[in-house]
Amino acid sequence: MRVIGLETSCDETGVAVYDGERGLLAHGLYSQVGLHEDYGGVVPELASRDHVRKTLPLAKQVLREAGLSPGDIDGVAYTAGPGLVGALLVGAALGRALAWALGVPAVAVHHMEGHLLAPMLEDDPPDFPFVALLVSGGHTQLVRVDGVGRYTLLGDTLDDAAGEAFDKTAKLLGLGYPGGPALAQLAEQGIPSRFHFPRPMVNRPGLDFSFSGLKTYALTTLHAQGSDDQTRADIARAFEEAVVETLVIKCRRALVHTGLGRLVVAGGVSANRHLREGLRDMAMEEGAKTYYPRLEFCTDNGAMIAYAGYQRLCMGQAQSLSFSAWPRWSLTQSVPGSV
Numbered sequence: 001m002r003v004i005g006l007e008t009s010c011d012e013t014g015v016a017v018y019d020g021e022r023g024l025l026a027h028g029l030y031s032q033v034g035l036h037e038d039y040g041g042v043v044p045e046l047a048s049r050d051h052v053r054k055t056l057p058l059a060k061q062v063l064r065e066a067g068l069s070p071g072d073i074d075g076v077a078y079t080a081g082p083g084l085v086g087a088l089l090v091g092a093a094l095g096r097a098l099a100w101a102l103g104v105p106a107v108a109v110h111h112m113e114g115h116l117l118a119p120m121l122e123d124d125p126p127d128f129p130f131v132a133l134l135v136s137g138g139h140t141q142l143v144r145v146d147g148v149g150r151y152t153l154l155g156d157t158l159d160d161a162a163g164e165a166f167d168k169t170a171k172l173l174g175l176g177y178p179g180g181p182a183l184a185q186l187a188e189q190g191i192p193s194r195f196h197f198p199r200p201m202v203n204r205p206g207l208d209f210s211f212s213g214l215k216t217y218a219l220t221t222l223h224a225q226g227s228d229d230q231t232r233a234d235i236a237r238a239f240e241e242a243v244v245e246t247l248v249i250k251c252r253r254a255l256v257h258t259g260l261g262r263l264v265v266a267g268g269v270s271a272n273r274h275l276r277e278g279l280r281d282m283a284m285e286e287g288a289k290t291y292y293p294r295l296e297f298c299t300d301n302g303a304m305i306a307y308a309g310y311q312r313l314c315m316g317q318a319q320s321l322s323f324s325a326w327p328r329w330s331l332t333q334s335v336p337g338s339v
Helices: 033-039 044-066 085-102 111-121 162-172 179-187 212-225 229-258 273-286 302-314
Strands: 002-007 012-019 023-031 075-081 106-110 130-135 140-147 150-156 262-266 289-291
Touching: 002 044, 002 085, 002 302, 012 044, 012 302, 023 044, 023 302, 033 044, 044 085, 075 085, 075 111, 075 302, 085 106, 106 111, 106 302, 111 130, 111 140, 111 262, 111 302, 130 229, 140 229, 150 229, 162 179, 162 212, 162 229, 179 229, 179 273, 212 229, 229 262, 229 273, 262 273, 273 289
Parallel strands: 002 075, 075 106, 130 262, 262 289
Antiparallel strands: 002 012, 012 023, 130 140, 140 150
16 A cells, blocks of 8 residues: 655645555655744744645655656545644645545544654664653653554643743744754753753652743743853753753653553654753663654654554545544544544
């Protein structure tokens, strides 16, 4: 079965083709960073319009690179949520229309399920069951994964996700968009011991997260210490260390709580070097193994949607002729409108 996947949940247009026998055949990505950087963040209406312009041409390009024609496609997968509703509707409308025109099934994919399953595209994929840390601009979750569609939420963020806190703190420090990578780069120049930020919610039981207080702490420190270049770098370093250590502590708890020895880390923040180092060291101490998607698949991409869609279609799931998008959609809830 060959499945084309469309990802349009936010500010990146991703398309890929996955073959059940040959694996990933081709993928393409168009980033809207240049479109949104003047505004310091994603403008939803501009994002939606750019997806309208880019998705179909990118799909044609990916099919050419895969050496396929539209008639060679056996199924269509599209991100239906969570995300920006206008952006999601572009991919949902195009995906459902393409499937109808080709006479093949279409399946709506949960964006975070795509991230969760992205390491399955690598040469050494994890076996089920495992613990997954999903850490991105909109989500910070710990999930027990017993199989495709068999998810148990262990912990969630109570306010800002880790990636969102990175972006907001970057903006406070006067950094450009996207803020997370810029803050991580600035943190490399910081003095580790100058500031110590709190590790939120690590002194209470449970696996939930809270990062909004770190943003406030960074702002207070900036106002108290001034905004010279070294101070800004030191604040970035302290902030990053606090987020990383908090995530490491909660991942250790999740592994101990579940008794599992495999940890999948996915989502945009999973590309952070210090987070990877911290989780690597923790996993070695716990006798566990960590799994990541390749760096280009840490951020939003079509390959993860094509793969997740392939798995769902193999399970017999498909959407009716109607389509929708769900800007808020729990990973543990079934797809509305399935047939």
